[in-house]
Amino acid sequence: MSDSPHLGSDAPEEGESFISHLVELRTRLVRAALAVVAVFVCLMPFASHIYDLLAQPMLSALPAGTRMIATGVVTPFLVPVKVTLMVAFVIALPWVLYQAWAFIAPGLYTNEKRLALPIIVSSFLLFLCGIAFCYFVVFGTVFRVINEFAPKSVTVAPDIDSYLSFVLTMFLAFGLTFEVPVVVVVLVRFGIVSVAQLKQIRPYMIVGAFVVAAVVTPPDAMSMLLLAVPLIILYEAGILAARFVSARPAADPDAAASKSAPS
Secondary structure (H helix, E strand, O other): OOHHHHHHHHHHHHHHOOOOOOOOHHHHHHHHHHHHHHHHHHHHHHHHHHHHHHHHHHHHHHHOOOOOOOOOHEEEEEEEHHHHHHHHHHHHHHHHHHHHHHHHHHHHOHHHHHHHHHHHHHHHHHHHHHHHHHHHHHHHHHHHHHHHHHHOOOOOOOOHHHHHHHEEEEEEEEHHHHHHHHHHHHHHHHHOOHHHHHHHHHHHHHHHHHHHHHOOOOOOOHHHHHHHHHHHHHHHHHHHHHHHOOOOOHOOOHHHHHOOOOO
């Protein structure tokens, strides 16, 4: 009977803690959204120029005097706005990630913080590298090959909305491809797989890389190679990096401290 008041007194504290976490989450989300909106508003006067920059690889591959077309009534306005919003999100992404980190960091142990922060930073940088590789290397090659194979009786004039959908798909595919080293390191660090196991499944990984490339990229050999080869190289880079972060439970300072503490 004497325990009942004590248990009852804990319930309001748990409820207040949950509500405080919700308030904190809402604050972080609002700050992240405001940053994206602020960058978007600043970039809106340059929306058409931003789309022209995105379309430059396609325009360079088209025959002289050919332009892209817009088949929808509001497409010439909406597509540049979508591109500008995407660019605004990428520019504000460091602040968005910081807000996410500030929310989860207080609940992490010291060793988890040492692991989480490098993962967040490296994931962001690798994703940008994937987008840059796609824009500067892949697009120039893919669009030139596609236009060279176009029949002479066909006038190549891509629709800007279809072009945007294709570009976003390719950006996402290459951005996620460049995350492979991070995924490999995390899997090894948490003991889900070992470096030896990753080496054993290397042949399957190579086959899988070409299957993924064949599904995601346009149906030509060059595009498939431009995705499959970096995927394989990044997998090997992940194995190399994983050797330095293998799971070491005994070396965990928090675990060692808990073991040495008197019972």
